[in-house]
Amino acid sequence: MNISRREMIKLSAAGFAAAALNIPFAKPVSAQEDIEVDKWIKGTCRFCGTGCGIFAGVRNGQLVGLRGNPKAVTNFGFLCVKGFKGYTSMYHPDRLKYPMVRGDDGKFKRVSWDEALDKVSNKFKELHQKFGKDSVAYYGSGQCMTEESYTFNKLWKGGFKSNMVEGNPRLCMASAVGGYITTFGTDEPAGSYADIEKARTLFLVGSNTAECHPILFRRVARQKMKDPDNIKIIVCEPRLTPTARIADVWLPADPGTDLAVFHCMARELIKNGWTDKFFIDNLCRFHTGSQVVDFKAYSDFLEQFTPEAVEKITRCPAANIREAARLFGAHSPSMSLWTMGLNQRTRGVWANNLIHNLHLISGNICKEGADSFSITGQPNACGGVRETGSLCQLLPGTRAITDPAARADCEKSWKIPAGSIDPKPGFHTMEMFAKLGSEDDQSKPLKAMLVSTTNPAQSLPNAPKFFKGMKDGFLVVLDIFPTRTTQLADVILPAAFIYEKGGVYGCSERRSQVTPKCVEPPGEAKPDLWIAAQLAKRMGLERLIPWNMDDPNVAYGMAWDDYRECVRLTEHTLYGITRQRLLDMDEGLQWPCPNEKSPGTARRYVRGHDPIMNMPEIVKVPPTAMIYFYGDKQHEGKANVFLRPYKGAEEPPDKDFPFFLTTGRTIEQWHTGTMTMRVPEIARSKPNAYVEINPKDAEAYGINNGDMVKIVSRRGFNIMPAHVVKNSLPGILFVPWFDQDWDRMINRVTIDAFDDGSKQPEFKICAVKLERVGDPKDVADMTIISDVNATFPVSV
Amino acid sequence: MRAPDPFCLLWALTLIITGSAIFVNPGDSQTVLERLREFPEITFQVCSENGSELIVNFEAQNQDELDELCRHLRMAVPEIIDIGHVYINFEDEVEQMRGLSRD
Numbered sequence: 001m002n003i004s005r006r007e008m009i010k011l012s013a014a015g016f017a018a019a020a021l022n023i024p025f026a027k028p029v030s031a032q033e034d035i036e037v038d039k040w041i042k043g044t045c046r047f048c049g050t051g052c053g054i055f056a057g058v059r060n061g062q063l064v065g066l067r068g069n070p071k072a073v074t075n076f077g078f079l080c081v082k083g084f085k086g087y088t089s090m091y092h093p094d095r096l097k098y099p100m101v102r103g104d105d106g107k108f109k110r111v112s113w114d115e116a117l118d119k120v121s122n123k124f125k126e127l128h129q130k131f132g133k134d135s136v137a138y139y140g141s142g143q144c145m146t147e148e149s150y151t152f153n154k155l156w157k158g159g160f161k162s163n164m165v166e167g168n169p170r171l172c173m174a175s176a177v178g179g180y181i182t183t184f185g186t187d188e189p190a191g192s193y194a195d196i197e198k199a200r201t202l203f204l205v206g207s208n209t210a211e212c213h214p215i216l217f218r219r220v221a222r223q224k225m226k227d228p229d230n231i232k233i234i235v236c237e238p239r240l241t242p243t244a245r246i247a248d249v250w251l252p253a254d255p256g257t258d259l260a261v262f263h264c265m266a267r268e269l270i271k272n273g274w275t276d277k278f279f280i281d282n283l284c285r286f287h288t289g290s291q292v293v294d295f296k297a298y299s300d301f302l303e304q305f306t307p308e309a310v311e312k313i314t315r316c317p318a319a320n321i322r323e324a325a326r327l328f329g330a331h332s333p334s335m336s337l338w339t340m341g342l343n344q345r346t347r348g349v350w351a352n353n354l355i356h357n358l359h360l361i362s363g364n365i366c367k368e369g370a371d372s373f374s375i376t377g378q379p380n381a382c383g384g385v386r387e388t389g390s391l392c393q394l395l396p397g398t399r400a401i402t403d404p405a406a407r408a409d410c411e412k413s414w415k416i417p418a419g420s421i422d423p424k425p426g427f428h429t430m431e432m433f434a435k436l437g438s439e440d441d442q443s444k445p446l447k448a449m450l451v452s453t454t455n456p457a458q459s460l461p462n463a464p465k466f467f468k469g470m471k472d473g474f475l476v477v478l479d480i481f482p483t484r485t486t487q488l489a490d491v492i493l494p495a496a497f498i499y500e501k502g503g504v505y506g507c508s509e510r511r512s513q514v515t516p517k518c519v520e521p522p523g524e525a526k527p528d529l530w531i532a533a534q535l536a537k538r539m540g541l542e543r544l545i546p547w548n549m550d551d552p553n554v555a556y557g558m559a560w561d562d563y564r565e566c567v568r569l570t571e572h573t574l575y576g577i578t579r580q581r582l583l584d585m586d587e588g589l590q591w592p593c594p595n596e597k598s599p600g601t602a603r604r605y606v607r608g609h610d611p612i613m614n615m616p617e618i619v620k621v622p623p624t625a626m627i628y629f630y631g632d633k634q635h636e637g638k639a640n641v642f643l644r645p646y647k648g649a650e651e652p653p654d655k656d657f658p659f660f661l662t663t664g665r666t667i668e669q670w671h672t673g674t675m676t677m678r679v680p681e682i683a684r685s686k687p688n689a690y691v692e693i694n695p696k697d698a699e700a701y702g703i704n705n706g707d708m709v710k711i712v713s714r715r716g717f718n719i720m721p722a723h724v725v726k727n728s729l730p731g732i733l734f735v736p737w738f739d740q741d742w743d744r745m746i747n748r749v750t751i752d753a754f755d756d757g758s759k760q761p762e763f764k765i766c767a768v769k770l771e772r773v774g775d776p777k778d779v780a781d782m783t784i785i786s787d788v789n790a791t792f793p794v795s796v
Numbered sequence: 797m798r799a800p801d802p803f804c805l806l807w808a809l810t811l812i813i814t815g816s817a818i819f820v821n822p823g824d825s826q827t828v829l830e831r832l833r834e835f836p837e838i839t840f841q842v843c844s845e846n847g848s849e850l851i852v853n854f855e856a857q858n859q860d861e862l863d864e865l866c867r868h869l870r871m872a873v874p875e876i877i878d879i880g881h882v883y884i885n886f887e888d889e890v891e892q893m894r895g896l897s898r899d
Contacts, residue, residue, distance in 0.1 A: 006813070008852040009885050014841035017882040018851045021817055023844045025851065067815075067883040078880045082860060085884075218880060222819065369898030681859035790881040 017473065018078025020070035025721050037064060042586065043515030044505045046143075046498050047082040047670055049376035050074055050215050051507025053586065054083070056499055056518045063087060063499055063519050071586035074193060074507060080214040082670055085679045087499065090522075092678040094481050094786045096494035097523020100124055108492060113524065117531075120450070120476050120491055121538035127447045127474070130439070133162045133422075136431050137446050138627060140167035140382030140390055141453035145503025146512070147559035148398065148528040149384040151545055153563075155532060158414045159541040163392050163426035164446065168454045169262040170380040170391060170429040170760060176374035177386055177398070178758035179352020183360075184299065184639050185631025187386055187398040191335070191371030191602040192509045192590065200368030201327045203234045205251075205258070205355065206341020206764075209692075210242035211667035213339070214373055220337075221246055232331055234324045236261060236316075237341060238662065239692075239734055240727045241251070241658035247323045252729055253314040255660045255765040256649030259347060262354035265325040265644070267302040274329025276363025283627060284360050285638040293643065301643045306669040313646070314727070329362050333369030339377055344763040348755045350644040351685045359642045366627045376508045378549050379493060383506015387572055387591075388563065392426035396563065397570030400757055406781050409670050413566040414544065430752060430757035431458060436469035448474035449658070452528055455607070458672040459482035461735075461761040462715045462752035478528055481674045482788045484740065488796070492788060494525040500528035501552045504560060510601070512577050513588035517552050527552050529559060542583065568594075569618055571631060576600075594618075605629055613730060649765040650753035653731065656714065657767035658759040659697070660732045664764075669738035677740065677784050687780035689739035690723045697731065698724040706776030711735065713768045716748035720778060722772075733768065741783035742793035799854055812853060815883035818850040824875035825850065831873045837865055854881075 018025035037057035045052040045066075057065040061095020066087055070077035099116035100108040107365050111119075112271055127135045138152050149167065156165045180187045183545030196202065196219045209217040211278040224231045224246055235244040236251035236258055244250050253261050267276055286298040327336045336359065342351040356372050376382050389395040399406035407421040427435060427446070433456065437444025449470075463484075470488040477489040486492050501519035506512045522529075531547035535557065542548065548557040557579045568575040576593040577600070590600040592612050601608040605627045612618055621629040621637070630638035655659055668686045670676045677683050691711055693703060703709055705724040711733065718735070720743065728734050735746045742748075751766040820828045825847035832838050832852070839853040856862035866879050 009813050010815075010839060010855075011841070013813055013853055013883045013885055014851050015815070015837075017815035017817050018842055020882045021844060021847060021849050021851070023842055023851060025842045065883075065885060070882070077882045079882070081863075085859065218878065222878055668876070675823070684861075685860055 001638045016067050016070070016077070020068060039068070041516060041518045042069060042500065043518070043704045044379065044513045044679035045079065045083045046252055046379060047086050048213055049378055049381060049407045049508045050213050051379065051509070051511055051513060051514065051588075052215055054079065058518050063090070064568035069586060070507075073587040074511065074726065075215045078215055078218060079682070081682065084678060085682060086670065086675055089194040089675040089678040090480070090497040091500065092308050092481070094678060095522050095525070096492060096785070097525055098482055098494060099524065100492040100788060101248060102393070102490050113526070116491055116493060117534050117538055121535050123449060123474050124535075125539060128160065129566060131447055133160050133424065133444070134164050135446060136160065136162070136448045137166065137427070137436070139429070139432065139451045139454065139456065142169045142172065142385050144375070144380065144384050144497070144528055145501070145556065146737050147390060147503050147556045147563065148452070148532065149390040150388040151382075151529055151532045151547070151559050152393060153388055153390040153396070154414060155536050155545055157421055158410070158534060159539070159544050161420055161422055164430055164432065164578065165390055165426060166392050166429045166630065167385045167390055167460065168456070169378065169385040170766045171344070171459065171763070172340060172377040173343055173374065173381050173386070174391070174760040175345065175348025175352055175755055176376070176757035178755070179356060181372070182349060182640060183353055183356040184629050185633050188371045188382060189371055189508070190366055191373060192602045193219065195335050195369050195371045195373070195601060196222060199333050200230060200369065201232045201331045201380060203236070203324075203328060203334060203336040203662070204243055205236040205336060205338045207337055207339040207375060208237065208239070208241040208243050208353070208664060209375070212377070212665050214667060216337070216375065232327045233353045234680055235328060235585040238660075238729055238732050249320055249327065251316050251320050251324055253316040255662050255732065256345060256347070256652070257314040258311045259351060259354055259448070259644065260310045260646050261316055261321055262303055262351070263302055263305040263360065264307055264321050264360060265328060266354070266357055266483050268307070268325030269297050269329040269358065270302065272326070272329065272383055273468050273583070274325070275361050279360055279363040282382075283629065283638055284641045285634070285636070286643065287567050288643045296339055298641060298643055323499070328358060328364070332362065332364055333366045333367055334359070334362070335369060335371050335373055336371060336632030337373050338766065342572055343760055343762070344766065346650045346762045347647050348760050349451050349757040350642070350647070353642040353644055356639065360641050362637050367400055374508070382508055382510070383504060383512055387506055388410070388777065392428055395421070397567040397572045400572060406672055407507060410443045410722065411571065412565060416544070422556065424501065430754050430759060430761060433466040436473040438472035441472065443475070444469065445506040446473065448476070450476045450478070451485060452478040455479075455483040455485045455672045455674060456611070457488055458740060458747060459752040460752070461747055462761055463717060463745070463747040467794070467796045475658075479532060481524070481678070482785045482790070483672065483674050484785065484790055487785065487790065487792045493531055494523065495531070496521035496527045501526070501529070501556070503556045510590045511588045512574060512582060514579060514582035516583065527555070530557050541717060569610055571618060572683055574616070585730060650762050651751050651765070651767045653767045657769045657772045658731070659747065659768050659770055661711065661713065661766050662732060662734050662764050663737045663750060663770040664734065666736045666738070669736065671738065673738035673740055673784070677738070677782060683782040686732070686736070686738070687782045688720070688741065689736050689744040692723045692725050692728045692734040694728050694730045694732070695724050695726060697759045697770070698722065698744065701770055701772055703772045708774040708777050709769045709771050711749055711768050712771070713751070713752065713766055717775060718749055720747055721776065733770065739783065740785060741781065812859065813885040814854040814881045814882045816852050816854055816879060818876055819851055819878040819880070820848060820850065821840050821877065822847040828873055828875050834846065835865075835869065838869070880898060
């Protein structure tokens, strides 16, 4: 039988799908040849924090396809649109291929790597000498590989002795870190994705999982669809998103008011006896934030949050809150999943605390199907930034830089003199960009910044406020495409894409997975790790960062080993996660993983599951304790249940600015669109930003679908088409934030207020007014910045 | 308005072939298989032992068309619980894209 190439592709494609589901599938003998690739290389997806396992197909030295890895326990072979298509952006002709330095005429000119690296290292040395060790900052990303973030962090904190290290995870999950650390004493979830399939009630809050983490949403939706009468879904979210559409109970609270909903649910749990006495008596410490109180004081505090009182604050129906509490407490095990809707708030840490409260008082944690689980937004915000401590207040192992023992341990591991690491945290992201400026400006202590794999000129809230600092300071940008940030840079260093260098990503469930280098980068683009090591070498720190060789598989391996050693005796130990084990395994490994025999840890704090429970050299746990929150700084093994007072958004609507504005992602686009906007199919399906308006508001303002409208805040304005939809409640507007076009760049409008604890800004809520400015106009221009020398849209 | 990116034009000419799973209640597989015959863009390949998973290929001109086809299928065949893609073939697209490199 002759089989056409097309038939062969169909059979092979079906074979991959059948394999993902363990369905026997015999292809005809004549179709036994696989799809035409030279090799399939196991790795991870580049997008979102799910950590989907993939195989990258390489033919003739180029990547020609991705397919899901059926043995990956994160995605079981399935991928989303971004996962399938996003990588093709690496072949877009806009790729940055050569180092460039801005000339005296203001235009970028191609230079050699030596010239570019010498310029950067000499300038950094000069600024260190002139303005001190803290005059140069690093701003990284939850999309850098773990080895890269670790190396830059080590270079700055151990080499320059400066804690001016930050990254864009400050903008997406700092409140989750703050929530876990204040409640449990240590960061990241106790459980795993596998709890999704064991839970009877799933509480999705502040997360449009269907669009932002579609593969995780598949797992939730499949559970629901398989057993709709038994599996219950609660969604707390002000918009009727695709996520909310599968909910049994929808809690549509106004933006920023959900603290009252969570307290009300806790009150209902206690009133109705849906609590766990063992947890309350033995594993909970009730805390006001300044003093310890008892359970009665907590119960009394909650009395103000009756369902009816909370409905008045939030617009969320009292009956819905009662039913949500009943499901959460009486239809357990219950698992909560959340993302930016909780985190990107001025009360983000408190919101996280209050979700943990629900789990602790009802005993819905440390059991199969029960967990309080923050999903992270970026592929390596957890593994790369949280775990390596690449934020201004942290050290590797998510240890506080203010902790003398942690500093001493790092200094020993890094073989630097005792006392080298500065105990004082550096500037957090918002402070960092506010204090970046020219050498002549005495009010700006930061004079230079190296930005890697992120686009702050578009992604910072109230972004125009920070343009001048970026323009006036010495700005070095590592990236793969021109962006709004490269437009403000002095030096552009062309970076390699994940499949052109490899490295480790750590996803939301504490799982590390490695991707080997698959293909060569274009032009002279280089791995970030090579760039970091070359700068270290030029600044006399080669002994600290010796992995400056050209072969990324060797360099990334050395950096990974250095990192493993550095966190060996921490609660976050991944010493047993060797690169070779990661290369050999289909599913990667979850920390804690203290030695090479350890299978990793799916459930923390539980004896028999978590190896740290039996490691007194790391933390002492009483031998009789079956569950013990060993991060507790009081050494009682308890978690804090907080009596946080109710507080709403920083800038609620008023008579002048009567609407809530909330921002977010769509399923197609990724962050500032620099990659996904270069995938034609994705670009076409979401070619421009728009504002979602409820029909009642649209009618009141004389706005029809497609009309051009102006959205104005106290900081700036946008003009974009109206999408009149019932998704948003009256009084709430939604705008996706991917669009690079100046008229539609929503971070001209958002507010730069931030959480006191986590320093994470309130992207999710600000007050705006709305005005119809014209008839429908075709703005599907799929704007991308292609030319590094393109003029910046405003004078800076 | 900006001229369309040449890559968008390129994509309009490309054919996508998927390896996908259609999830159904075990008792509904025959009904769904009958209905799938109405869709020439869908090729049935194999069914799981308990009949709850049907392995198929979807063929479409582009991702938009594929999404629309899946949406339409879900609406037309209510017995379908879910559709998931494990593989999408688009290797020719990459070659064409590289051919348009600005170097």
